[in-house]
Amino acid sequence: MLVFGQGETGERLASEAERLRALLIDMERILGGAKPEAIASGEPAPILDRWFFGNRASPCLLGLSTNHPKLTGVNRPIATSDVWLLAADKTWARSLSRWYRLGRPAERSGLDA
Incomplete structure (x- = not known):
């Protein structure tokens, strides 16, 4: 994932x-x-040589979607496709499939709060 809106x-x-x-x-x-x-x-x-299929973790976003063109509904729980771009101010994200306007981040609990 690339964060855009920063110098480098x-x-x-x-x-x-x-x-x-x-x-x-x-x-x-x-x-x-x-x-x-x-x-x-x-x-x-x-x-x-001696290859096989593996899996790697790719960043995605999880959240409640409204007005998604394919996953209809209001506040529908979804996981996006791989996230490629994220605005430095965390207001926009581009997944492999589409742009998302980002609302409020989820509340965090536990050790990383």
Whole structure:
């Protein structure tokens, strides 16, 4: 997740935008019928041996949603898709799917309150 609205964000944001742009271009090439061998021919692709699928934690937001285009209702509990951008003042967040206006943060209890 990138926090925007701070001085050092520009370089990281530009770098991540370029990575996502490259992924989108490759996805469009696959949709057009290109083979991975042709797409990756610019440089040797690394070999990943003895591989398996794993899971990594990705930041998301949990909260009560109102006016969501797909998850209808008022104060409906949801979990967003992966959060990519967060405004430094915590008023806006961009998930993989859409922008969210952020209301009040949840009240915290316990050791981290």
